[in-house]
Amino acid sequence: MRLHRNLVFAVIDGLHLIFNENEYADKVVEKLLKRDKRWGARDRGFIAETVYDIVRWKRLYAEIAEVKEPFNRENLWRIFAVWAVLRGYKLPDWKQLEGTPIRRIKGRFDELSKNRVYRESIPDWLDKLGGKELGTEIWTNELAALNAQADVILRVNTLKTTKEKLQGLLFDNNIDTAFIKGYPDALKLKERTNVFTTEAFKNGYFEVQDASSQLVGSYLDVAPGMRVADACAGAGGKSLHLAALMENKGQVISMDIYGNKLKELKRRAKRNGAHNIETREIDSTKVIKKLHGKMDRVLIDAPCSGLGVLRRNPDAKWKLQPEFLEEIKQTQQQILQDYSRMVKPGGKMVYATCSILPSENQDQVNKFLKTEPGQEFKLVKEERILSHQSGFDGFYMALLERKS
Known part of the structure; x- marks a missing residue:
C-alpha cells in the first residue's frame, strides 16, 4: 500500500480545520473532495475514510504521538504517522515522516489499549457519564460498536418504487445491496460507494437513512388521511x-426553528414526489399554539447529544461539553411540554432521540408524565436501540397517547 503526497496533504489540511478551527468533519470532507477533479473514487475514499478514522481515534493517536492540542502542522504529521504505521502502510521518505519510531508506536498502542479511555478514544468526563448511566458492561460494548464504521443504509421511497425494483436498478449500476430483516424499507450496501450520483437517487427512489432512524416513522402509527406534525423536522428525513x-x-x-433546513426539505420533497408535506418555521410561539389539539400524530425527534450516531459523526464526542448536555436536557423537556399540546385527544406522539443516555430518554419521558401537560398522556411503549445489539445507530423511541 502506497501513500500519495497530494492525498495525504489534503488529509492534514482537513485535520487542521476540524481540530484547530472547530469545523464539522462532514463539511470539511465535503470541501476536500472537491479540491482536485482528477481524483477518482479510490482517492476520494482514502481522504474521507482517513480523516474520519483519525478524528475517531484522536485521543489514542495523539497520546501515542505524544502531542497535545492545539496541534501544529508538525503534530498533525506525527498523528498521521501513527495512523499509517498502525494501518500497515510503508512510510515514504518524506521529510515530514523522518524519524518515525515505528516499533515504539506499536508498543505504545498495545500498552494504551488496556485502558478504555484510550482504547475507545473518549474524553474522561464522557466515559464516566456513560459508565454511570448505562453500567460498565453495556457502556464498554456500546463504545466499541460506536467506533466501528457505519454501514450505508438506504430507505426505499415507496411513493415511487419498491424495494425489489430499486435493488434491481442499483444492481444494474454495479451496486450490490441486501435486505435487512425487520426493516421493511431498508437496503444495505454490501460495499461503500457514492450513491448520490445514481439516476435512482436523482429520480427520488431512495434516501440515505440509517436503519434505526427508519423505525421512528413506523413507531408513530400513521395512516393515510391523518394530520401529522414533525415538530423538529430538520432537513426532513423522517418527514419524507x-x-x-x-x-x-x-x-x-x-x-x-431553522428555516434553511426546511428549504432543503422542500427540495428533497420535490425529488421524492412527496406532495402532502407543508413546512412551517417556528419563529414564534404562535406557530405551535395554532395547532393545539389539532394533530392526530406528533413526532418529536428531539435535539440531543447525538451519542447514538458517533459512528457517522465521530467529531461530536470532541465537540460535546457537559454544559451543553445539561442545556439540551432542559430544551428536550421544554419541547415535550410545549409541543405535546398539539396532539388532539386520542391522538399519539413519539418522543425520539439519537442518544443512548437514559437521562435524555426514559428519564425525560417519566419527568414529562408528571407535569401538567404530561398528565394527559399515557406511555404506550418505548424502545431503546443499542448499537452493539442492533449493528445500527443507537436510538430511543417512546410512544405516548393523549387520553380521550
Whole structure:
C-alpha cells in the first residue's frame, strides 16, 4: 500500500480545520473532495475514510504521538504517522515522516489499549457519564460498536418504487445491496460507494437513512388521511418517510426553528414526489399554539447529544461539553411540554432521540408524565436501540397517547 503526497496533504489540511478551527468533519470532507477533479473514487475514499478514522481515534493517536492540542502542522504529521504505521502502510521518505519510531508506536498502542479511555478514544468526563448511566458492561460494548464504521443504509421511497425494483436498478449500476430483516424499507450496501450520483437517487427512489432512524416513522402509527406534525423536522428525513407511509394522503406539517433546513426539505420533497408535506418555521410561539389539539400524530425527534450516531459523526464526542448536555436536557423537556399540546385527544406522539443516555430518554419521558401537560398522556411503549445489539445507530423511541 502506497501513500500519495497530494492525498495525504489534503488529509492534514482537513485535520487542521476540524481540530484547530472547530469545523464539522462532514463539511470539511465535503470541501476536500472537491479540491482536485482528477481524483477518482479510490482517492476520494482514502481522504474521507482517513480523516474520519483519525478524528475517531484522536485521543489514542495523539497520546501515542505524544502531542497535545492545539496541534501544529508538525503534530498533525506525527498523528498521521501513527495512523499509517498502525494501518500497515510503508512510510515514504518524506521529510515530514523522518524519524518515525515505528516499533515504539506499536508498543505504545498495545500498552494504551488496556485502558478504555484510550482504547475507545473518549474524553474522561464522557466515559464516566456513560459508565454511570448505562453500567460498565453495556457502556464498554456500546463504545466499541460506536467506533466501528457505519454501514450505508438506504430507505426505499415507496411513493415511487419498491424495494425489489430499486435493488434491481442499483444492481444494474454495479451496486450490490441486501435486505435487512425487520426493516421493511431498508437496503444495505454490501460495499461503500457514492450513491448520490445514481439516476435512482436523482429520480427520488431512495434516501440515505440509517436503519434505526427508519423505525421512528413506523413507531408513530400513521395512516393515510391523518394530520401529522414533525415538530423538529430538520432537513426532513423522517418527514419524507411519514409522507410515504401515508401514501401522500393527509398532511405532514414539517416544523423547525431553522428555516434553511426546511428549504432543503422542500427540495428533497420535490425529488421524492412527496406532495402532502407543508413546512412551517417556528419563529414564534404562535406557530405551535395554532395547532393545539389539532394533530392526530406528533413526532418529536428531539435535539440531543447525538451519542447514538458517533459512528457517522465521530467529531461530536470532541465537540460535546457537559454544559451543553445539561442545556439540551432542559430544551428536550421544554419541547415535550410545549409541543405535546398539539396532539388532539386520542391522538399519539413519539418522543425520539439519537442518544443512548437514559437521562435524555426514559428519564425525560417519566419527568414529562408528571407535569401538567404530561398528565394527559399515557406511555404506550418505548424502545431503546443499542448499537452493539442492533449493528445500527443507537436510538430511543417512546410512544405516548393523549387520553380521550
